[in-house]
Amino acid sequence: MTQQTVLEQCLSIVLSDDKSTAYLEFSKQEESFACTPDELEKYLASQGIKYGVLREALLVFVSHPEMYVKDRYKIAEGIKPVPGTDGFIKVLVGMDDSNERRPLEAEDGKVDYKEVTRLNNVRTGQIIAERIPPVDGMVGRAVTGEEIPFRPGREARFKVGKNVVVNPDGSAMYAALDGLVTKTDGNKLNVFPVYEINGDVDYNTGNIDFVGTVVIRGNVLTGFKVKAAGDIRVVGGVEGAELEAGGSVEITGGIIGYNKGLIQAGHNVKCTFIQEGNVDAAENVLVSQSIMHSTIRAGQAVICEGTKGLIVGGSIQAGENVSARVVGNTMSTVTSIEVGVLPKLRNELSDLRKEVREQMDALDKTKKALTLLDQLAAAGQLSPDKMSMRIKLSATQKSALRLSEETKTRIFEIEKVLEDTSRARVDIHKMIYGGSRIVIGRYTKFIKDPISRISFYYHDGDITMVPFV
Template identity: 60%
Template sequence: MIGHYALNHYLNITFSDDKGIAYLQFSKKDENFACTVEDVEGFLHSHNIRYGLQRNIIERLSSHPEEYFFNKVSIAVGDTATHGTDGQVVMAVHLNEDADRRPNEKADGKVDYKDFNRLSNVRKGQLIATITPPQPGTPGKTVTGEEIPNKPGKEAYFKIGKNVLLDNNQTSMYAAIDGLITLTDKGKINVFPVYEINGDVDYSIGNIDFVGTVVIRGNVLTGFTVKSAGDIRVVGGVEGAELISGGSIEITGGIIGYNKGHITAEGNVKVSFIQDGTVIAGEDVFVSQSIMHSNIRAGRNVICNGTKGLIVGGIVQAGEKVVARTIGNTMSTATAIEVGVLPELRNEINELRHQLRLLLESADKTNKALYLLNQLATNGQLSPDKVALRIKLNATKQSLSRDESTIKNRVLEIERLLEDTGKAKVEVIKTIYGGSKIVIGRYTRFVKDPSERVVFTYSEGDITISPYI
């Protein structure tokens, strides 16, 4: 056997740059070479290799050295340093990125290419983001027993923008207001109360659903929907689209609804003109030019008294008053103006009366069928199935009677409300033409001939006309 000191004549040791690995290689090949495990370990120790010895290789080297004559082998392997991971800002709310904007797939597999604008809406007090702490990592160890230093993870910090708050530990961020999460200025996190679109609402933007105010510097095209918990302002026009606002809606241009658009606001609606559209406002509707062939409902007033100030065709309903420069036209186009009650109540009573007609028709059919069955019973000709039918029809009759009573009571209740028409009036600044219909409360007056500068009010069971002052 060759002692471990003599192994220096046969074996060579090299190290990786960080001394994490020691390599063994034969510098002299001798078929008579032989050594023990202890010889190899002593040889390695003489080269200051103290850690990570590869026991299986050492044993194989001592038993079959010829296998290693022509190869370099890792005879000792230390521990690699594990670097720490940096702390991170983790968003608790999904941010809508352009690359992530995919159209919404419905349950039936169809794709709605208008519905992909899912905004990063947050409510006041909602968690926006958290910070995960850094991890320190672990140091490594060289084959010579020395420590290999590692890099610890770095702390993460919020880049604070507008309308956000941090907790006492500075590790959680919350929204200070309702709004839209927006990243600006190298990653600053903001919550903005206004969502602004510099252009049209079309397929490049998609439908909008926002908790704040929406400003559209363009048009809203047919088929698209804009919902806002705040106000909606359109610096352009609205086609056959749907706008729903928890506040007010202002449209610089006009509405061309194509009889399929709907504009609904809990507050006011202000617009230059409305054509073939439906507008519902909890408070007032202000129109500077004209309302043509449209369905308008206002909880309070409809004001159309601009330079043109025209209402023609369709139906205009207001809780208190309607003011217009001109109502109808020389062609006697049917134009209905209804004031003096909340539009919802007027529409409800119309629906109730329709239901009552259907209910009375059903009751009539039921009574006729029962009459025939009762006749058969008197003559002793009622079969078992006819007996069951008679019981069922009697139950139906009672149910219809209860429903009839409920509907009639509600109709009477609404009619009493319709009597309260003290503030109700229709003001015509210039002309009202024949073909127009004025409804105040539960009373109706048809206009046959043109009238100039008049006011329609209710007085002592009738609609009266007085001069507009």
């Protein structure tokens, strides 16, 4: 019996499922079993083992075969395949975890504890995610010599939520509107045009800056800022905070401003009451109960016609009309109502008039200095330094005169606008008290005694009063 036959009778080869490993085991026990490494290697080849034979393992086996009578012994090892890497969706907009909000630290090391929320704002058409394709793996090699295929990586698929679009080749996802990138159930990517805060705007939320509409189900505390390209809706009240909306601001409660902060709106501001507030609306300010000791500016109208409909103290400016039930009080609190011109123009006019006064004072001083220098020149006592000063003052005077003329021209333009007060009107539904002041265009009327149910408008060069109907 040949040695090869003995090996075939006593030994057998067991392969792993993927044929990447070969094991040697005894199929028949012989106490006198012995072989050389070369004989064992030939036997392996006869059994189809062509790759990855472990030469050192052969030496160990033939030296002490009795040790492996009951065990499998690894005798050859191929190369396992490397599986491909799965594709994935790479989100290009930071997905902040609300539980990991941290105050903003400036370059100089200062920490702003009101800047803790950084929203994932996106604009229409902005790419928000891209699909990364899978990467191929590496083929393996079996101990029998053939290749072992690798498991290919799986393609990733976008989980499409609301207000997002995927390009035709499925490689990128884009925002379909301005808003906030949010993941919902199943890791769907969405863009929502509304950002909701369920609670107060305080140190927990920090300042808010959003490209859509902001809904706050709580109060906005003093010192905090909320900015929105759309509307701002507050289901609560606003203290001395800054609210800036490209659309409208609606507050179910009221505004207690403590003479701090500012409410600005590209359209309307609507609330229950305003106390010591500062409000600026491009269109209308709509208040149901009262406006007290506040500064209000509206491009069109200020309406306070609710159950109280009270305006007391402060300054109310409207481009067209102011309507209220009661203006002022029995204590003759100074209350200013101005209509007939855009508040910004009226404020600009006030600033320009102040500039003209300052310019005239400066011109007067320059003129006096030039007169003195002219007298010195006539007497032949003008030194080189004084001569240089005289030249500079002459140039300054010409420049100041030109600037003064430009300022006066602008004042004249605004005054012409002020004269167009055809739609300007103040309606008092119940009572206006002494201490109030009505300004329509360029004209002012001071109220000394209480007047009930009255309307004010401009007619024939003066402010006219007619019964309110």
